[in-house]
Amino acid sequence: MMKEYELFIGPNHPGATGNMSYRLWAEGDKVKRAETRVGYLHRGFEKLMEKRLWMQNVPLVCRICVPEPDINEAAYSMAVEDLMGWEIPERAKYIRTIILELARISSHLMTVGSIAASLGIYTAAQWGIGDRDYILDIFEEITGGRVYHIYIWPGGVRWDLPKNARELITKVLDYLEKRKPMYDDLILNNKVFIRRAAGVGVVPKDKAIEWGVTGPNLRAAGYKLDFRKLEPYAAYDKIDFEIPHYPKLGEYEVVSDGSDIYTRTAIRMLEIVQSIRIIRQALKDMPEGDVLLKQPQWFAWKVPAGYSYVRVESSKGEFGYFVVSDGGKKPVRVHVRGASYTHGINVMETIAPGLNIADFAPTAFSLDVCPPEIER
């Protein structure tokens, strides 16, 4: 056997989940110890936001999480609305729901693709990212931007959906539903994938909540917990949808005790189906009316003093904004809780010992660690 040696995964490494790095101490094929190193993407958002007006922060926040920027806009807007005491128009809530769910699908497609790619099925990543592009086309049609939309504002959404939005969205959803069996054959029903992914990278179920695991990773551990149901925001309280969680994997075989790479992938695929269902309902039930509150002059907002914590369920887990105002024109403090903060650092460092070095990257990808959320 080899003696203990050091191995760097990242920042310049295909196995690193974005611009971050893991330092591994391994012996033979087994990881002995792991250390997460972040900071390669630190821009000091929280500092910059203290220097900018409430409104000027809107274009800034979406840059915090790149694969799914809309949750940042939504959470920041909700925090401001909370402090201001605004109730946004009904139609805006539905539009927010549609946008957030589209963003969730796009993020999940990318994540599922990258998990598969980290195990070697590059075809899945190519398909996933290729299909995600059709969702970006919808975003472009609705908001004008492909990646950063700056569409959800405090007080509603910037403008109404275009007239052909319903047809555009339905077309893409139909296409995705048609594609899903192909993804299943390629990834989750693939025997070699099951061999590689089942029972690997397990987050202990009894520790999951204590360690701060949230989102699809928590549901893969067998908890039926989702902030869209626990603390409904946007229009989620009026929409009927299911929360896929561990023993109920629908059409997928249960091949392990859950909380592993396979289950986390399956949960994400099932969430795409649920998201499609939510969007269809929202498109059907959406009322007519205004989409933006009548607001005071944008650059003269004074937000009442107070503390506000709002959370949204992002594709990675709980995404929270802690906003503190002293009644001034600028926030005193904005603190962002990214879901990857715990997943990427504590959970990864704790479950890494004993992993095979071949399984390390897939585990990180299946936890969907997104470094910009960690260091902001």
Next chain:
Amino acid sequence: MRQEDWSKLARIMSKRSLWMVHFCTGCGAMEMPPVLTSRYDMERFGMISMATPRQADVLLVTGYLAVKTLKRLVQVYEQMRDPKYVVGFGSCTINGGMYWDSYNTIKDLSKYMPVDIYIAGCMPRPEAIIDAFLKLMDMIDKGEATGWKKYHKYYKQYKRNQKMAFSYRLDEVKDIEEGDGK
């Protein structure tokens, strides 16, 4: 065959086979997957992403650079083999962009390494990226993409600037006079 003919042939060949480093330095890396995959497919032009800098020709600096990343980026750049090209991606590599007043991002990439071509925008669309690569290919064909020669020539000046950025202070780097950057 004469020397010039050989180098011309080498340039024609290398412009059709640009391998880039798989290094996501910033949020601009988000628009790279679409460019590389089925929708826009850069492999049509012979571009693929490589796992390590040793194998690569193009360094794509995708977006803002934290000082910590710049340290790694310089290492990556120096590991690459000549001829090598740098593409600055997004407004943040030009003047800081959104993060003009951030304490941790460098503002102008050209102070730390030679940049052959910039892509403006936040973030640039895939079409813009492809356009930039086609322009880079054109430049290589004409022999204009000579950033790597510049890095050798003004190595001391680049090193001084890098040192200044890494230490977060200017006063410690006094030993190199501005004039003799050769």
Next chain:
Amino acid sequence: MKAMELFSEAKEIKKGRIRIETTKDKVEEMIKKLKNNGYEHFVMLSCIDWIKDGKFELVYHMWSYKYKEHVMISIKINRDGETVPTMSHLFPQIETYEREIHEMFGVEFEGNKRLVSFVLEGWPHMPPMRKDFDTEKFVKEHYYKIPEVKEE
């Protein structure tokens, strides 16, 4: 058994959001009590710089999946020279939050063995998230002053 019933100093700021102001010697007790009473998800640890009062406010956020309630325990400490006992033995992720706050605000956490640099590397100045650190001034004096490469 909600937080309102557990602690007399708890205030409901809106539905599902409870704020408790306390002192740093009581906070460990409180977190333990909440953890044992259904508040098993530690959300985050924030720090706010109230420069006018010369205080840092540390906010421990906890959430109960059972009662759907979010508790913010807030303590105030002096900006300089005051240490806070670590809570990292209660929830493992607190270690990282303390590490970040140590780096960004300069708060010392007693008992946390991993207060090494987190996102910054070799930062020689004042912790950047403090209100008296002027990022714009720093940028103008540092990055903008780095000379361009002169070509001959």
Next chain:
Amino acid sequence: MVMNIITSILVMSGMVALGFAIGMLFNGIARKVVARIHNRVGPPVYQGYIDVFKLFSKKTNISHGWIFDLAALFSVGGIALTFLFLPVAGVSMLSGEGDLFLILYLIAIPALGFALGAGASGNPNAAVGMMRALMMMLAYELPIAMVIVAMMVYYNTTSLAGIVAMQSNLKWAIGIPPFLIGALVADMALQGMLMEKPFDIPLAPHEIATGPLVEFGGKHLGSIILYKMMGTVVETTLFVDLFLGGGVVLNVNQFGWFAYLVNFIVWFVLILVVFLIAVIINAVFPRFRIEQALKFYWKYDALVALFILFWIFSGVMV
């Protein structure tokens, strides 16, 4: 006498050049096919030539010592030598009696050279990748060696040229039931030899950043890629020689130069088909872990090979 030697050297270098040319073409074809599976257009089929040319035109800034430099040459030279020992479309350059064992050894040489270079680079990723590559070699050589022994017993010769010759008139080994299974076994081993998924464990970009290749760049990488490209031709040719009659369809003595032409075309088509099967499997499967690959080869593949061996032995005895 001198003329003969000069002619044979010329023919041999022509063969090696042809092998490299086909290898580079195969690289382009594989990338095109994979791109179509990925839903995209893909590079032109001549991309392989451009890539190799570019890599050789790059400058060398860094050296990892003379072992590193030598290893690259070692790999290319070794694979070229192996190619010359193989009967290609019935034409064998350097083969004598007992050459099957020799070929099995020769195939290992360039891989060892490659491993030597990777080891000299001193990168832990390369070291892990090298260990994996050597382990994989141990794994896939067992089943394929057993199948080859079965063939030797059946055809009663240890010469590959002999085996090819006995399969002439389209009496391909794949038509014989035990060797049909044997071909499947060998195809799985081929997948490992070609380092295609699910057995691309030594490279594994997401795990060890292309493993042994991690420190190779410029001319060194060019040599290694050339070796890999030629390797695809050598390994598929070995498979075609063993099971598909080496692509010989027309008797040379009867039809003259026309037979050479047809045989070469048939050989080319056959190795392309064998290669494309490997590429398509590669596109839709994830990779195994190293111990899973060992288990696969030694438990299932080798067991089936053993069964074939018994089958042939019992047939011979009776």
